[in-house]
Amino acid sequence: MKYVNWFASILILLNVSCNSKNENAIKIYSDTPVSTNFIGNGVQWSAYPHADTEDAEWGKLMTDEKWEMNFMRLDYMQPKLFRVLDQANWRYLVGFDKNGDPVLDFTTPEVKAVEKILDYAQTNNITVMLGEWGTPYKVHDTDQGYSDKFSGAADPKWINAIAEYLEFLIKERGYTCIKYYNLINEPNGYWASNKGDFNEWREAVLLFNKVIREKGLDQYVSIAGPDAVTRYDNPESTYPGLGWVEESAKQIGDGIGIFEIHDYTAHDLVKSGEFKIFHKQAADIAAEEGKQIIFGELGMNRSGQKNQDRASADPFACEDSQMEVYDHSYGVYMADAVIQGMNAGFSGAAAWALDDAMHTCGDLGNKNELKRWGMWNSLGTEICNDPADENIRPWFYSWSLMCRYFPVGSTIVKTDTTGIDGVRLTAGVFNDELTVAIVNNADIDNVLSLAIPTKKPVQKFVYVEGESKVDENGFPVAVEKDIKSGKITEVSLPANSFVLFTTLDY
Known part of the structure; x- marks a missing residue:
């Protein structure tokens, strides 16, 4: 922990200097961790x-060239976490005997x-x-006549199939990047295969744990669970959204x-800062259990x-689309939410989603019903006859920096609140x-002292509408790279902007 003591000594200078210069000065408490061993x-x-x-x-529209385009962009982003969900009958469940x-x-x-x-x-x-x-066949029914092949989430036939797949991927193929398994998407929802039944989901989790121990x-x-949409209370579900976290701790424990x-959150909740207050309830439950939460x-x-x-109005979008991904504002709100x-106390977040080309409404494959949520559309040319739709969208700027510059194993430390509406930071x-x-995330310009x-050179990135600096690939470029140690920086924060300082220089 040598770095903590060094960091704290430098912060004495930070606190004294800032307080003498500007009433908006903030403090960073390096000896007060919010979370440790950050996943990313x-x-x-x-x-x-x-x-x-x-x-x-x-x-096969996803050619090697399309995959390589994604890989190159991810190389810049350096994500630390992938959530990869699928269906057995899309991949490895090929029938029944x-x-x-x-x-x-x-x-x-x-x-x-x-x-x-x-x-x-x-x-x-990258953690997967x-x-x-x-x-299977309880969520995305097909015409194959298999809807009655599994009794539900706790059917041993399904759980054993999953375990065999994992055994193949991890032991035979060597994918030790797979750290967590997500059994049923958003199980508190009426749309889930278990229709919001906590007991069915719990029994499936317990059986899954038994089977993987045996293997x-x-x-x-x-x-990883409960995977619930915590701000959604399904009246037909066993518990309200946050109750799924509470009961997972009580009834499933280790x-x-x-x-x-999950949260597809309200703009007002983020802008007001209430997002943190609500979700800290879930983070506190996890902390009491000695577990991380993402x-x-x-x-x-x-x-x-x-x-x-x-x-x-978009001939290729379905109703389950977030058209704001084309706007600068989405990058501000997503940065604000993850901050x-x-x-x-969250140890990471996976943004929905990387790419429009991944899903359609109901996953029925209708080309005019893309789920537009991505940082680009890999098949903009092939599906939409619009090569420009394959370009990087604005919110890649802020999200990629929040991935790239908060390494695995970081300690997220306490900071003062700024006292300015809409202005927040994390370190x-x-x-x-x-x-x-x-x-x-305010509609007016602000300034922080x-x-x-640090004794190291500091890079500064600025995400502001119409002025964000990027290279020929659309990747963020620092506006300054040589900020000196001990310098008091009057940080200009344009309305609806994001600024990142880092000593990391890849």
Whole structure:
């Protein structure tokens, strides 16, 4: 912990100097961790079920060149977390025998497509949360007549199939990047395969844990859960949204490896700072259990009339689209949300989503019903006849920096509140490196007085509408790279902007 003492001594200069210069000066308390062993921020990335193989609905549109485009952009982002959800019947469940038992094939082209993501994650030390949308044929029914093949989430046939798949991926293929398993997407929802039944989901989790112990897989992988949408209370569900976190702790305990939730959050909740207050309730439950907590899906609410009108006007978007991904503002709100989450004690967040080309409404494969949530659309040319739709969108700027400059193992430390409406910051320490991220989610310009407490050169990035500096690839470029030690920096925060300082220089 040598770096902490050094860092604290520098902060004496920070606190004294700032307080003497500006009433808006903030303090960073390096000896007061909010969370340790930070997992990191990342994205939801699915293996393009409509376009990944010759037999997919659209054919093999995801060529090697398309995959390489994604890899190059991710190389800059340096995500630390992937959530990769799928369906057994999309990949490795190829039918049933005469006894009604699943027939599994782990060598299909569809499995090979998933392995492209896992190869990238394994090579780049990215934590993978693998999982399934729900019990096969209970979520995305098909015309194959299999809807009655599984009794529910706790059916041993399904759980054993999952365990065999994991055994193949981890032990045979060596994908030790798979750390967590996500059993049923958003199980508190009416749309989930278990229809919000906590007891069914709990029994499935308990059975999953039993089976992976028997296979010796528990040293590699554990359950991420409850995966609930905590700000959604399904009247037909066993418990309200936050209650799923509480009851997971009470009823499953050590059967949960990491707590994990979702939020497609309200703009007003983020802008007011109430986002942190609400989600700290879940983070506190996890902390009491001695566990970490992450957002498995994080995005902004899409239900506003303006957004729905924009989706309706787009011939390739379905109603489950967030058209604000084309706007500068989305990068501000997403940065604000993840900053508040980190300050509440969350150890990471996966943004929904990387790429429009991953999913359609109901995953039916209709080309005019893309789920527009991505940082780009890999198939803009092929599906939308619009090559420009493959370009990086504005919110990549802020999200990529929140991934890139908060390394795995960082300590997120306490900071003062700024006292300015809409202005928030978070700070991470990694060895002797420091990153400070600041958002101004207000409609007016603001200024903070800030000393950069390091002896190292500091980079400064600025995300502001129409003026964000990027290179020829669309990747963020620092506006300053030689901020000196001990310098008091009057940080200009334009309205609706994001600023990041870091000593890390890749």
